[in-house]
Amino acid sequence: MKCQEEIVVYMHEYLDDEISAEQEKELREHLQQCPDCQTHFHELKRTIALVQSSSHIQAPSDFTASVMVRLPKEKKKVGMQRWLRHHPLLTAASLFIVLMTGSLLSSWNDDPHLSVSKQPNLVIENDTVIVPAGEVVKGDVVVKNGNLKIDGQVEGSVTVINGENYQASAGHVTGEIEEVNELFDWMWYHIKNTAEEVMNIFGETETVKTQ
Amino acid sequence: METIVKKRIKQVIKGDQDAYAEVVEMYKDKVFHVCFRMLGNRHEAEDIAQEAFLRAYVNITSFNIELKFSTWLYRIATNLCIDRIRKKKPDYYLDAEVAGTDGLNMYSQIASDSRLPEEEVQSLELQETIQREISKLPEKYRSVIVLKYIEELSLNEISEILNLPLGTVKTRIHRGREALRNQLRYL
Numbered sequence: 001m002k003c004q005e006e007i008v009v010y011m012h013e014y015l016d017d018e019i020s021a022e023q024e025k026e027l028r029e030h031l032q033q034c035p036d037c038q039t040h041f042h043e044l045k046r047t048i049a050l051v052q053s054s055s056h057i058q059a060p061s062d063f064t065a066s067v068m069v070r071l072p073k074e075k076k077k078v079g080m081q082r083w084l085r086h087h088p089l090l091t092a093a094s095l096f097i098v099l100m101t102g103s104l105l106s107s108w109n110d111d112p113h114l115s116v117s118k119q120p121n122l123v124i125e126n127d128t129v130i131v132p133a134g135e136v137v138k139g140d141v142v143v144k145n146g147n148l149k150i151d152g153q154v155e156g157s158v159t160v161i162n163g164e165n166y167q168a169s170a171g172h173v174t175g176e177i178e179e180v181n182e183l184f185d186w187m188w189y190h191i192k193n194t195a196e197e198v199m200n201i202f203g204e205t206e207t208v209k210t211q
Numbered sequence: 212m213e214t215i216v217k218k219r220i221k222q223v224i225k226g227d228q229d230a231y232a233e234v235v236e237m238y239k240d241k242v243f244h245v246c247f248r249m250l251g252n253r254h255e256a257e258d259i260a261q262e263a264f265l266r267a268y269v270n271i272t273s274f275n276i277e278l279k280f281s282t283w284l285y286r287i288a289t290n291l292c293i294d295r296i297r298k299k300k301p302d303y304y305l306d307a308e309v310a311g312t313d314g315l316n317m318y319s320q321i322a323s324d325s326r327l328p329e330e331e332v333q334s335l336e337l338q339e340t341i342q343r344e345i346s347k348l349p350e351k352y353r354s355v356i357v358l359k360y361i362e363e364l365s366l367n368e369i370s371e372i373l374n375l376p377l378g379t380v381k382t383r384i385h386r387g388r389e390a391l392r393n394q395l396r397y398l
């Protein structure tokens with residue numbers, strides 16, 4: 001049938017609301033006298049109706065929770081912001097104590113040099129402090145304005161301020177590892193430490209209240 | 212919805228993960244639905260839909276906040292579905308043929324009106340058949356049909372989501388509709 005091809009294009013243009021008035025008229029006139037095209041057109045419209053009749057299904061109820069579990073770990077900064085929001089009293093108290101001691105900003109600004117906690121078996125090479133392989137460093141290690149490379153063991157926590165921490169696969173730290181790299185983090189580090197002390201003084205009441 | 216979602220996205224970009232839970236809540240059904248219609252089974256749909264949200268989160272900084280978030284999200288989801296379909300490569304053409312010959316004698320029953328009676332629409336069996344027929348469509352037709360008729364998106368939006376010229380989208384919709392017509396005509 002010669003009519004098919006062009007008319008079928010019109011049908012689709014009609015279904016997409018993209019047909020001109022003139023072509024629509026042509027389509028209508030043709031459909032009135034051509035049963036084959038009429039059937040074709042009805043089948044198309046029925047197909048659409050069938051596809052659209054498929055009901056909307058919903059995601060499983062635990063969907064959001066499953067997604068959230070799979071997300072990469074949250075950045076420290078916002079964890080902190082939320083913490084500050086949830087502990088306003090403690091934050092104010094800590095900030096007050098930090099500022100009163102006056103040590104915070106001066107200790108940040110004044111000292112661009114590498115400094116490190118005093119353990120005898122730490123090795124210093126340029127701006128990197130090394131826990132040598134086979135050595136066990138006792139107590140918390142704090143490195144400021146420098147990097148820390150852990151090949152051996154640290155029996156305690158590690159804090160690297162304004163530097164980076166590299167840990168060899170054989171390296172081992174028994175306590176927590178913390179990197180502080182910006183003034184903001186630096187303040188946070190102080191506030192949190194002070195807050196922990198404040199919390200120890202006032203007991204556990206604050207944590208219970210915020211749950 | 213777009214205003215709220217943009218607000219939440221700004222929070223997410225600042226690193227607030229909780230704000231993302233709200234974004235997921237807002238779009239989970241739509242994304243899951245697209246994936247389900249594209250893939251034809253719930254288990255895979257859930258897997259891919261989760262993956263889509265995960266990718267959106269990881270790449271959130273590359274989202275242009277001036278654009279529509281749903282378009283961007285749909286693009287991620289449909290691309291993942293298309294990848295999955297290509298990896299599977301089922302023999303749907305063979306299936307389509309069998310289904311076609313099976314229904315030949317039902318030809319006389321085609322309603323002259325394209326509107327469907329209520330009970331027919333609600334039949335679960337029919338729903339499954341339609342889904343199966345959609346799943347038989349080659350992936351390039353399936354994505355446009357799902358986005359147009361199930362998500363009811365405009366041709367322009369579909370062209371943006373699939374990153375295809377408008378003309379190509381139109382052609383694919385025409386061909387997809389014809390393919391489905393052949394598959395569903397004896398139903």
Ligand SMILES: [Zn+2]
Pocket residue numbers: 003004007030034035036037038
């Ligand atoms: Zn005709």
